[in-house]
Amino acid sequence: MFDFFPTPGSGNHRIKLKRDEYIKSIAIIIGILLVIILFVFEIKYFHNTFNIGSLVIRAILLGGLFGGGIGYYLMKDKPNMELLDKFQIWVGCFLLSMVFFPLIASVMNHTLSFSSLREEPVEMVSVRAFYSSKYGQLQGEQMDVTGYYIFVIKDDEVKRLKTKTNPFEGVDPKTQVLLRVKKGFWGYDFVTF
Secondary structure, eight states: TTTSSSSEEETTOOOOOOHHHHHHHHHHHHHHHHHHHHHHHHHHHTTTBHHHHHHHHHHHHHHHHHHHHHHHHTTOOOSSSOOHHHHHHHHHHHHHHHHHHHHHHHHHHHHOOOOOOOEEEEEEEEEEEEEETTOOOOOEEEEEOOOOEEEEEEETEEEEEESSOOHHHHOOOEEEEEEEEEOOTTEEEEEOE
């Protein structure tokens, strides 16, 4: 399946790659790194988008259909291809589309949002600070606050938002506060802090 991506071996019989094969290999590695970086930057929007689970499920279903279509398109003109190779291509297209479509849908939801910013009233439940460190908490040392989880009631459900700073410092629970909300491209509201 991965004949297009040669890997050099070791010893006297190693594969000597051509210039275009090196370029293709480097481009694939850069593409994978860019996708990982995009996932990391998109996490804050995942935390602050209302009903993100619904968006993810719809994107996975759409990705499965798209991937199945791409797999069919790639295999339709290859009647002599072995069944196992066809299956690998189809499953690869299907699964990769299902993995990447939630990311694409989330990016599109907030970057292609042309609606105006509005303030939406919600009921404050609580604000909780969280701490994180790549080394863990050292005994006897105080850690700095990394961010805040803000719990609010919207549409009769408790929603959890995440932010670096506490915009509601000193606000009592069960108080009505205003969130700055924008309607996304796919219709899913997201909070901007």
